Structure formats: C-alpha cells, structure tokens
Amino acid sequence: MNLVEKAGLAALHRLDPERAHDLSIRALSSGLVPLPGTPVTSDRLRTSLAGLDLPNPVGLAAGYDKNARAVAPLMRAGFGFIELGAATPRPQPGNPQPRLFRLTKDRAIINRFGFNNEGAQVIASRMARRPAGIPVGLNIGANKDSSDRAADFAAVVDIAGASADFLTVNVSSPNTERLRDLQGADALAALLRGVLQARDRLAQRRPVFLKIAPDLSDGEIADIAAVASECRVDGIIATNTTLSRNNLSAPQAAQVGGLSGKPLFHRSTIVLAKLYQATSGAIPLIGVGGIASADDAWEKIRAGASAVQIYSALIYQGFSLVTQIAKGLDKRLRIEGTTLAELRGSGAADWSQR
Helix, strand or coil, X not given: CCHHHHHHHHHXXXXXXXXXXXXXXXXXXXXXXXXXXXXXXXXCCCEEECCEEECCCEEECCCCCCCCCCHHHHHCCCCCEEEEEEECXXXXXXXXXXXXXXXXXXXXXXXXXXXXXXXXXXXXXXXXXXXXXXXXXXXXXXXXXXXXXXXXXXXXXXXXXXXXXXXEEECCCCCXXXXXXXXXXXXXXXXXXXXXXXXXXXXXXXXXXXXXXXXCCHHHHHHHHHXXXXXXXXXXXXXXXXXXXXXXXXXXXXXXXXXXXXXXXXXXXXXXXXXXXXCCCCCCEEEECCCCCHHHHHHHHHHCCCEEEECHHHHHHCCHHHHHHXXXXXXXXXHHCCCHHHHCCCCHHHHHCC
C-alpha cells in the first residue's frame, strides 16, 4: 500500500461507512484511484472457470458495485474477474440506514443492505457499455415484496442475462427475510430450474453459479451439493456472510446483519472443503470469506476452490491488495513447483475435519 492509498483509506474511515462506500465508487468512476490497468498474469495464474478464461484466479465479490457504476475502472483494478450486484427485477431502496458497520478491531464488516439497487434494467444497460476485458458477472436476487421470489430470479436473467458473462443465484443473503429458506432442497431445485430455463433462452449461454451461506449443517451442504449436481449448475460460490458472532471484540458486533471479513475465514473454508468433498470435485467452486492475503487465497484453493473472491479486506487494505495476492500466489506456485490444478482440493480433507 503506497502513501496515497493509505491516506485515502484513512480519510474514508473517518466517514460514515455507507457514505465512504459511495465516495469510493465515485472516486473510481472519476479516475481518482490509482489502478494497475492490467491484471497480474502468468502461465501459472491463468485458469479456466466454468468456461471463462481468467488471467488470474482473484475476483471481486458481489456487493461492492451494486449498480454497475464503476465497471470499467474495476476491470482495470487487477482482478481476474469481477461480480456486480445484486440486481432485482425492480429497483428497491433496501433496508433503513444505518446498515453498514465497520468492526475495525476484528477486520470485519456487518451489513444489512437488503438488496438495495436501481433494478436489473438500469444495471444491464451499464454493463452492456463496458469495454472488452476480464469476465464480468451479475449477482441476482429477488425483490423484498415479491409474491414469487423464485420467478424474480428468472426475471433478472431475462432482463440482464445477456449483458453478463456469468450469473450468480443469491439465495444466501441474510438481509432479505426468508430468502435463505430457498436453500432447502426442493425449493432450491425449483428455483434453479427456472433460472436455467431463462438462461437457455439467451442468445449465448452464460454460466450459472449458486452462492451459499456458511451457516449450514453437514446435511444441508450435502443436499445443496446433490441439487447443484442434478441441476448441472456451472459453479458454487462458498460462502456469503454469516449470522454468527463468535470471537468478536469490536463494539459494533451486536448489530444485526451479515458478518464478513477475517472472522469468517475459518468457517467459510470448512464449508468450502466439505462442499468439494460432497461434489467429488466435479463442480467448480469459488472460495469467498475472510481472504486478506496470498496465504489465505492459497488455503481456499487447497480446500477446493478453482478461484477466489475478495471484498471486505479491500476496505482495510485498498485495491493494491488485488495485485499483492495475485503476485503472492504466482510466487508460491513457482517456489513449490505446483499448479493451481494440482493445488485445488489437496487440503480438503484437512479443512473438512477442523
């Protein structure tokens, strides 16, 4: 992290978290944030994820740029791929403010945004204008007041699917009431069938990923693996934020919402490893939750991930972290004489037993 980035982060951290978030998006859109321009890549880092060619396996998780306001700058921030959204069929304001909290002592974040976004049509139009480059995906959700939430997911695919390189079905946000109920086997299978039928109506096929929660029992993980295999989803993102509040010290720890950041790393990696075993490594997995270094990304890949995503750590370490993680992975792969493919899942048994 250079002095300019350090000063910028310090200034943002003096502001209300949501205001700081919005200002960071504006700064990116205005070209005020120094960016590398091209992602770190090498023969060791280049990989394929569900048919998508990635220059490196380090992605941006959904939730940062909800409305696709800074797509082009984010494509130049060093990521191998990025995910925007979540988008719902109709615009909605989300939950009342305040709804974003920094837990600085814990290197964590709590949010209860509730899918605030400008709607799938607006987001799709912005995505369609992006330049060529790395894959850009869209996280899709349901409106809070919808009478048929499963239909909402398919509706977003109909509206915005053609403008995205991949689509992520988000049934794991804790901030929309009863949304996580859709992770049950029967409900999930019906929802995915509708989404996949909508995807198949697109002129070009788009990979469909499923994003799951970390707060799942072993039986629920097995059920999700079975449904994902049966429905032939293209990948699973593990995991979203957690409702757990174990071992936190920051005064904001009692806030309602989903917790992300460093405290999530252990549990999300265990879920990832168990999912890798439950799917026998046959479905590409994206590891998310608490990644703040190249070593963290390495462990996610050992647990079964084909690629990783980061978000919360950027709030504390800035966008230079993206290049730092990619370079760190490349160096360690070279030193240890291995490949991403050989590393993937090599530590799943170790992590699943923790």
